[in-house]
Each structure stands twice: as structure tokens, then as C-alpha cells.
Amino acid sequence: MSRHVIVVHGGAGGFSKRDEKYLEILSEATAKGFNIIERGGSALDAVVEAVVVLENSGKFNAGLGSCLTLDGIVEMDAGVMDGSTGRVGCVGAVRCVKNPIILARKVMELTDHILLVGEGAEMLAKCLGLNIDPSLLLTEEKLSRLSDIKEKIRKQGSLRLKKLDKIREVCPDLYGTVGAVALDRAGNLATATSTGGYWLKLRGRVGDTPIIGAGIYADKTSAASATGMGEVIMKTLLCFRVCQFIEWGVSPQKAAEAGISIATKRYGSGNAGVIVVDRNGDIGIAFNTRGMAIAYMYEGMDRPIAEIRIREDI
Ligand code: GLY
Secondary structure, three states, rough: OOOOOEEEEEEEEEOOOOOOOHHHHHHHHHHHHHHHHOOOOOHHHHHHHHHHHHHOOOOOHHHHHHHOOOOOOOEEEEEEOOOOOOEEEEEEOOOOOOHHHHHHHHHHHHHOOOEEEEHHHHHHHHOOOOOOOOOOOOOOHHHHHHHHHHHHHHHHOOOOOOOOHHHHHHOOOOEEEEEEEOOOOOEEEEEEEEEEEOOOOOOOOOOOOEEEEOOOOEEEOOEEEEEEEHHHHHHHHHHHHHHHHHHOOHHHHHHHHHHHHHHHHOOOOEEEEEEEEEOOOOOEEEEEEEEEEEEEEOOOOOOEEEEEEEEOOO
């Protein structure tokens, strides 16, 4: 028997138990999405609206909270996929929108395309009145964090673009992503994911989030959303892999663990996390980083459970 459910994440990375300030926002996003499905709305609406809450919070690395590139601008990626129809919409490297996830949904609903990037995606945003002045995404706090990170790295040696692994050792919380997966009352599954990428990325870099099978995937059997180092997630094809394990009969939790274990074996730890839900409403959450911020709400619960899960072995 299936039960409707939504699972939300605020990224995998250097979270610690002290980071409780994130939990309230995760709960709010989860409750917003859950109320939509509780009232008979679609999984698609639920995951998009949950992600909008996280994008608007300014606390997570997505939407208003997006990190800065090496040269100090914001470029965001987002993707949404409807498992029941196989429809998908994604945007990459967009600078002038507040809610990239809404623009991704518009790509899905209004165009024949799957992925629009940069200027083209921004033109669509302008046509739809979804654009904002990109300087609104730049805050004093972010600019000061950028110079702190650069300074920290300079102290360890030079700022080399091909040394991200080293940079992560100094700053374990360089990246983050937000995402949601849901199963609605009608049995439809959907996923939505949004990110600013990671601090110090090069202008024009697009990560896993708008790549089907990597940062997002949904079909009639399951829906997944990934977080972490996009290059690792793309090479692992993490979300598709996890969903395929589920199609082959593996439980969502074991499938999520198996996907993360493949990423870890190939590319080391500290770089990936995934959430997944199947058509029965069973969920899976796994990560190879120190912590991951997650929340979920099932049919029958009166409020979401939000927590920072910590791996003591990493
Ligand atoms: N997972 C987010 C990124 O690497 O862009």
C-alpha cells in the first residue's frame, strides 16, 4: 500500500549538529509541499513549491542564498522532472532570476526543450517577467565570504583551479543544493532540485542539477534528487542509478546507499548525497559527507521531521 510523502534536502556537506538554524526552513518547505499533496495536489506542485521556499530563504545555496563564482557573480542551475509523464525542464548558469526552479518548470511546460542555459534561459525569464536585477543576489555577506575563502586558500598555497579536492579540505562547506522528491495521492512521483553550484566555480560551469539522471531523475517507479560535487554526481549518474536499482527491486534506502557507495569507491568520500522516494512512499537517504540536512513528512504525521544527519565515520 502506498502513502503520500515528501522528502526535502538542504544539501550534503560540512553540516554539523549545531546548524539547527536550517531546520526551521526545511520544516517550512516540507510542510508547504506536504499540504499541497494532502489537499489532493500533484507531486510536481509539491516539490516545486518546497524548493521555492528554500530558494527564497537565502540560507541555502540556491536562489537568493546562492554562492559566488571565482569572479564574484551568481550563476544558478535547476531542474524538475515529472515521473508520471516523463516531462522535464532544466536551466543552467542563469544569473537574473530569483527562483530558477520556476524557470525550469516553464522550460518544461512552455517549450519543446529540456535544458536552456545562460542568455537563452534569461531571455525566457524576461519574457515571463521572472527576471530580477542580478545584483540583488549579491550581498555584502557573500562578497566578504568570497574574500575569506580566497584568503584561506592562499594561505595554504596558490589558488589553483584544478585543485578542488584540496580546496574542499580547507572549506568543507563550499557547496550545497536544495531538492525535494514526492509521491502524491494519485501515485505520481516528481523531483525538483536547485543550486548555486559551489564557491569559486568558474563562470559558465554547469553542474549535475540540470542534468537528467545526474542531479534529478523521476519515472513511474521512483524519484531522486542529488546534492554534492556536481562533477562526481554527473560521472556517477547518481539519480538514475539509484532509481534503476529501485526498478530492479532494491529498497529505496539500500538503493540510495548503493549509489553513494559507488560514488565513494570511484571518487572518494565527502562529495555526494541523495534522497529518493518510490511508488509505495518508501524513502531512501544516503550521503558520504560529514552531514546532510533533510526533512520529510508522511501521510499521518502532524508535522515534518527535520534533522541534520551526521556520519561519525567521515
Ligand atoms: N550539486 C551542485 C553542483 O555541483 O552544482
